[in-house]
Amino acid sequence: MTSISNSFDKRLAKERCLRYRRRILDISQQVSALHIGSSYSCTEIADCFYNALMRTNPDGSSPDTFLMSKGHGCMIQYTILEDHGVLTKADLDGYCKPEGHLGVHPDYGTPGIAAATGSLGHGLGMACGMAVAERRHSNPGRIYTILSDGEVQEGSTWEAVLMASSLKLDNLIAAVDNNDLQSLGRTSVTHPSFYPLGDKFRAFGWEVAEVDGHDSQAIFEAIANRQGGRPFMLVAKTTKGNGVSYMENIPIWHYRSPNKDEYRQAIDELESAR
Amino acid sequence: MRNMFAEALYQEATKNSDIYIVVADISPVGNMAKFTSEYPERFINVGVAEQSMIGICAGLALKGCQPFAYTIATFSLYRPFEMVRDDLCYQNLPVTVVGMGAGVIYSDHGGTHHTMEDIAVAGAIPNMQIIAPCDPAEVTEATRWCARQKNGPVYLRLGKAGEPDLTSKADPWMFGKLRRLRKGSDVAILSYGVIAGMAAELADKFTAAGKSVSLYSCHTLKPLDREGIVAALKSHDHVIVIEEHVPQGGLASQTKQLAWDSQAKCRLDTFTLKDEFIHNFGRHTDMLTAHGLSLGQISPQVGLG
Numbered sequence: 127m128t129s130i131s132n133s134f135d136k137r138l139a140k141e142r143c144l145r146y147r148r149r150i151l152d153i154s155q156q157v158s159a160l161h162i163g164s165s166y167s168c169t170e171i172a173d174c175f176y177n178a179l180m181r182t183n184p185d186g187s188s189p190d191t192f193l194m195s196k197g198h199g200c201m202i203q204y205t206i207l208e209d210h211g212v213l214t215k216a217d218l219d220g221y222c223k224p225e226g227h228l229g230v231h232p233d234y235g236t237p238g239i240a241a242a243t244g245s246l247g248h249g250l251g252m253a254c255g256m257a258v259a260e261r262r263h264s265n266p267g268r269i270y271t272i273l274s275d276g277e278v279q280e281g282s283t284w285e286a287v288l289m290a291s292s293l294k295l296d297n298l299i300a301a302v303d304n305n306d307l308q309s310l311g312r313t314s315v316t317h318p319s320f321y322p323l324g325d326k327f328r329a330f331g332w333e334v335a336e337v338d339g340h341d342s343q344a345i346f347e348a349i350a351n352r353q354g355g356r357p358f359m360l361v362a363k364t365t366k367g368n369g370v371s372y373m374e375n376i377p378i379w380h381y382r383s384p385n386k387d388e389y390r391q392a393i394d395e396l397e398s399a400r
Numbered sequence: 401m402r403n404m405f406a407e408a409l410y411q412e413a414t415k416n417s418d419i420y421i422v423v424a425d426i427s428p429v430g431n432m433a434k435f436t437s438e439y440p441e442r443f444i445n446v447g448v449a450e451q452s453m454i455g456i457c458a459g460l461a462l463k464g465c466q467p468f469a470y471t472i473a474t475f476s477l478y479r480p481f482e483m484v485r486d487d488l489c490y491q492n493l494p495v496t497v498v499g500m501g502a503g504v505i506y507s508d509h510g511g512t513h514h515t516m517e518d519i520a521v522a523g524a525i526p527n528m529q530i531i532a533p534c535d536p537a538e539v540t541e542a543t544r545w546c547a548r549q550k551n552g553p554v555y556l557r558l559g560k561a562g563e564p565d566l567t568s569k570a571d572p573w574m575f576g577k578l579r580r581l582r583k584g585s586d587v588a589i590l591s592y593g594v595i596a597g598m599a600a601e602l603a604d605k606f607t608a609a610g611k612s613v614s615l616y617s618c619h620t621l622k623p624l625d626r627e628g629i630v631a632a633l634k635s636h637d638h639v640i641v642i643e644e645h646v647p648q649g650g651l652a653s654q655t656k657q658l659a660w661d662s663q664a665k666c667r668l669d670t671f672t673l674k675d676e677f678i679h680n681f682g683r684h685t686d687m688l689t690a691h692g693l694s695l696g697q698i699s700p701q702v703g704l705g
Contacts, residue, residue, distance in 0.1 A: 242486065242487075244486075248486060251451060251452050251454070251459065252455050252462065255459020255462070256463050258460060259462075259464070260463065281451070282451040282452065285452035286455060286456075289456065293444070
């Protein structure tokens with residue numbers, strides 16, 4: 127038997143997400159770069175997947191799988207895995223250090239990491255294969271994955287979108303972290319025809335919901351109330367660097383770490399949001 | 401070879417429910433149709449979407465399955481190269497990437513369908529294993545091994561159809577070991593894949609000329625049986641390598657390296673495809689001849705009339 131949360135506590139979700147952002151900020155002071163903006167962009171989505179939607183077996187394991195397709199957002203995954211006791215404080219303190227085993231992108235073999243990602247456009251294909259494999263079981267595990275809007279530009283992603291629909295993978299639940307910002311500027315400027323994004327997934331046979339990607343309640347309800355019978359895509363409108371004013375929508379915060387003054391300002395802003 | 405692959409995989413898949421076959425709009429014939437109808441949930445046709453073919457295989461393997469990806473060699477290895485490298489090799493997953501019709505077998509289809517540098521490409525990736533059987537019986541052995549191994553990814557290089565039997569009197573097949581098909585003492589011929597048939601014909605000519613000839617199937621290209629090749633270099637006065645692959649990164653170049661490293665004293669002749677795209681639209685043998693690979697072209701270069 128597995129259990130799933132049948133109610134959603136918005137207050138607790140907000141508290142967790144603040145705590146995760148704060149933890150990432152602390153780790154940022156140990157290294158020169160850690161994709162902080164990309165992690166803040168999908169904090170609520172990852173939190174909702176892990177803490178509200180993924181089921182738990184009696185032994186504490188989950189029948190469900192989380193795959194971070196946008197591998198550069200893995201700092202939020204590491205933080206949640208630490209919160210769940212899958213990774214340790216020492217693991218995270220060793221981030222990007224020669225003696226550590228956590229890198230900029232999630233590596234297969236690391237506890238809690240379902241697949242190695244980092245090169246964009248690989249995650250959804252692997253997620254499809256996992257979803258197919260899970261269908262062998264009487265109670266199939268669900269595969270949760272987060273894609274960046276950047277990797278939705280990869281042709282390989284659309285191959286997998288087509289396959290998931292053709293295979294009717296209703297145990298595949300994906301989210302696009304749609305922050306409209308990539309290395310060389312706005313996605314909407316580089317590719318005006320990228321939008322409307324939700325309609326493209328609908329046209330490929332997916333069930334789609336479009337929500338504010340920082341509204342935990344909306345994320346939970348959209349997924350918990352899905353019709354099913356086909357793969358599900360959450361198109362989540364997000365803000366890169368969400369939660370820290372000077373990071374929001376500024377491309378450099380895709381990657382760099384705050385200096386001491388910036389760190390203190392970020393802490394103040396996060397704490398004042400409590 | 402295709403038929404034997406399909407038959408061997410069907411036999412394995414009936415015994416092991418973890419075996420999946422993921423194809424990209426090309427399907428092996430013969431018993432694969434039976435497999436498809438008996439186990440439809442384990443046969444996936446992705447259509448013309450090879451990146452997805454490899455990604456799905458990776459996902460299946462990450463969940464404990466034993467998948468085979470199957471299509472024409474260029475499309476199974478080159479098109480989804482980064483998925484092969486990252487998803488399969490980096491994660492070291494037991495997925496068999498089947499490259500059908502490798503080399504220049506698709507001679508009249510043009511260079512887009514030729515796989516002339518696949519051993520070099522696949523062999524350059526850490527964790528990748530490479531097997532290129534020389535005849536249908538070796539395909540059966542190799543397929544069976546691929547279906548049961550958990551070492552990591554394999555690139556299984558196949559021909560198409562009509563290859564002669566070369567191994568009925570050979571030593572047993574062992575992964576990673578040079579396989580002796582004929583035992584001699586003067587000349588050793590090393591080959592693999594479909595062109596091993598030509599190597600066997602060359603061996604016949606040597607025998608007719610009074611020479612004692614060893615013929616080897618070097619079916620496992622990675623890991624290469626370095627000890628076995630060095631032993632062949634040291635126990636014969638004349639060693640010949642014939643392969644349907646460009647000069648760089650295949651068996652010929654590696655044998656030369658081994659000869660240098662082991663200070664071999666034998667004469668060593670290598671015959672490969674040219675490092676060149678040749679626009680010849682004839683039969684397979686016509687294309688091989690255009691590359692300098694025919695019995696008539698090789699014989700005078702190795703001391704045979």
